[in-house]
Amino acid sequence: MRWSAWGSVPLVVVAAYACSDFEATDTAPASDGGDAGDAEDAGSDATPAADGSSDAPMAPFCEIDGGTICEDFDDPQSSRFPLPYTTDGGTITIVDDPHYSPPKALRATYSPIDAGGCNYAIIESATLGAPAPNGFHAEYKVRLAKLSGIANIGARIYMAAADGGRNCDYYVWVTPTGASLHVGNNQGDSDDHALGERPIVGQWSHLTIDVHGAAGAQKVEVTVDDKVALVDTAVRPECAFDTALRTVEVGLHCVDETVAGDLDIAVDDVRVIVR
Secondary structure, rough: OOOOOOOOOOOOOOOOOOOOOOOOOOOOOOOOOOOOHHHHHOOOOOOOOOOOOOOOOOHHHHHOOOOEEEEOOOOOOOOOEEEEEEEOOOOEEEEOOOOOOOOOEEEEEEOOOOOEEEEEEEEEOOOOOEEOEEEEEEEEEEEEEEEEEEEEEEEEEEEOOOOOOOEEEEEEEOOOEEEEEEEEEEEEEEEEEEOOOOOOOOEEEEEEEEOOOOOOOEEEEEEEOOOEEEEEEEEEOOOOOEEEEEEEEEEEEEEEEEHHOOOOEEEEEEEEEEE
């Protein structure tokens, strides 16, 4: 089932999420402002807003640095990811809660219904074709509310050769006990690198996938909550020559219901920057 825009109505109406596993008050952790007296003594190190106040809300995530493509899901009319796509058992919606940066985030769910094959609850960008001769940096926030098996989560980055042929994808997949980075091509060749850190169920995590280096000699590094989960690792040869950002997907990718179980995630503040 494919929709053409955020405002489109799916053919299958999804029930309201009054019984969600998400907590309605779950937002990004607030920073510790310290003692007010200390701030006065130091002259306050808060950055003043345009109106002279120091407690005005921060600018939306994507206005701070939009990168090559960026989405914080706060604008229902955004056209950065114009191709929502779900298969039977999957749902994808924009929600008020939970969110990392207010006021909204993306929620993706999946429940096995004997659909077989790859199942999806994603949004997809248009073809970008952005030159990336020295790789890319991708980051996003993800919150796992329900993880009953294996899930490919968050942002999936598709790279292509400069002539548009051959493409490789990068994404993180998680289980209740571990996580890995997948790097593979459309010929069925792939590597799965075990990660030393993983997102924790029930809380927001900040993930980055960083591919760097010249074509043919690229390496990849992954961090989870600013901790290195995969140290610089050589990208498989055929993928190391893909030097254009083709597309980006966000949500639950190619869910295999035989190992997935019920899945419920939220994603926020997605940004990809080419090098």
